[in-house]
Amino acid sequence: MQAVxxxxxxxxxxxxxxQKGENxxxxxxAFFANKNDEPELLMEAATWWIQTHQxxxxxxAKKIWQMVEEGM
Structure with a gap:
């Protein structure tokens, strides 16, 4: 996953x-604006989320934060 x-x-x-608590x-x-101005990053996030980790x-949010922190 790219550092950015x-x-x-x-x-x-x-x-x-x-803002909303741990749940x-x-x-x-959530990591992108409503317009598709970063298609490569969006696809990387989608691949990581859907294909890699299902x-x-x-x-x-806490689970995702922990996964990224742990380098999953």
Whole structure:
């Protein structure tokens, strides 16, 4: 996973946890703006989320944060 994507995921998950608590859920779309201005990063996130880890559409932000921190 590219460092820029890793940093973005950690930042977004941390912010959502801080704002809404540890049970807040996220999808991989949470890491991107509504317009498709970073298609390569979006596909990398989708591949990591769907193909590599077979995660549900929504997962706990804390779980995703931990996975990225652990280098999964």
């Amino acid at each position: 994507l890793r940093e973005k995921i950690i930042a977004v998950c941390s912010k959502k946890i801080e 807040v859920g996220v999808s991989f779309y 995660l549900d559409h929504f997962e706990k």
